[in-house]
Amino acid sequence: TFGDNIFFVTVSSNPNLERIVQELHLRRGSKVPTLGNEVNAVKWLHHFLKEQGQNPLLVLDDVWSGSESLLEKFDQVKMPNYKLLATSRSEFPRFGSSYHLQSLDNDNAMKLFHHYASLGDKSSDIPEDLSRQIVLVERCKGFPLAIKVLGGSLCRQPIEIWTQRLNEWSRGSTVHDSDDQRIPAAALIDIWTEYYDLDEDAECIANLYKLSYRSLANLVVIRKEKVEKVEKVEKKEGNQYYSEHFVTQHDILRELAIYYSKQEPVEQRTRLIIDKCDRLFPKKLHNMQVPDVEVLVLNFQTNNYALPESVENMDKLRALIVTNSVSPAELSNFQLLSSLSNLKRIRLERISILSITKNPIELKSLQKISLFMCNIGQAFTNCSIPISSAFPNLEEINIDCCDDLVELPADLCDLIRLKKLSITNCHKLSALPEEIGKLVNLEVLRLRCCTDLVKLPGSIEYLTRLHFLDIYKCFSIEELPERIGELSGLETINMGQCSRLQELPYQF
Known part of the structure; x- marks a missing residue:
């Protein structure tokens, strides 16, 4: 009935209407508005739902008790066939009828546990002591997410780890309540690269995939287009785009990490x-x-x-x-x-x-x-x-979803150590400095989804170390600089969905 018009947003313990509305636009791949207040947020919510056409279903997940004022804002939206579904551990009777979901019974809980404890591999070692498994699963109280986290954390672990977990929970520990909070992968990259002395951003993403495979975290990519298509274009090391990667983690694991850090x-x-x-x-x-x-x-x-x-x-x-x-x-x-x-x-x-x-x-x-x-x-x-005096050793600039950015200052081109310049989803950016050719060490130039950008400066021909150029969804660009073909180091150019760009320069 709803087709592709189902939109899922986690509310959690700190409901924020502005954040939710911005997240809806971000997930749909549309312009992310700067709201400023709840009045504008409600207007943009109406605008978003109208854009989706008929039969939109909005799912607000993990709505906490005391969030009635937030639900009122969504309930006030009057549109034909618009439906709102809220999942919660509390009831909100004045917003409609409630449907009580039952927790898993023991048989289904054990089946789910076995699936994640073995990752679907029947050859994986799971302790044969059934009573040991039952005690662990019973502690999850039938909550599917808790069972998933437990099974994933024990997958392929030696019997000693199983025994340790059982002993801990026998002393009263338990698994309860779930609360996922979205964390930008780009923020984790900055933290881990410095804290663990990693050399490449890709190492951080690889670690996130490992955590995801073990059900210790979820790695989510928010893109409208197929992820595989874009990743083929960005296969070269150092060209990966992670601004649309987000991480969620079960609150049990998050609280555990916080607990140990506070020791x-x-x-x-x-x-x-x-x-x-x-x-x-x-x-x-x-x-x-x-x-x-x-x-x-x-x-x-x-x-x-x-x-x-x-x-x-x-x-x-x-x-x-x-x-x-x-x-x-x-x-x-x-x-x-x-x-x-x-x-x-x-x-x-x-x-x-x-x-x-x-x-x-x-x-x-x-x-x-x-x-x-x-x-x-x-x-x-x-x-x-x-x-150039404020940041003389700057090597990378990332600007994402900054709606009021119209132009870049010319003296940015004096940052001669700059290797990566990424300006994405800045829809009002109309021009780059003509002096951009002075960035002689620039290797990656990403201008993805800068929909008002009209052209690339002619001086781009002097960026001899540039090996990756991304103008994906730069709808307003009609032609490329005549001498762009002289970029001897250029290996990849991503110009998908540049609908006005009809032909390439003769020398390209």
């Missing part, structure tokens, strides 16, 4: 994750001494936010991830990073870049910066410090 005193931790729903940090966090921290992840939900003063003393910090779950926020205290000589990677999500560039700083060790759904505007145009 060490804060002062001795090398990884530090801080979640805040307001802009104020407790005084102890501002004053804490954590000199061994190498990776810092800050998650918050507010329109104004200040980095904790303790960041200034994190001398070993190599990667910083700052994520806001609402509309782009003002970020202050950024100047605290100027003294960190080991900081190599920064990823900012939903941040107003203008709030940072008002008081620009030099980050001489920075090698990679990623901006996702940030407000950029003219932030880099009027800086008192040239970009």
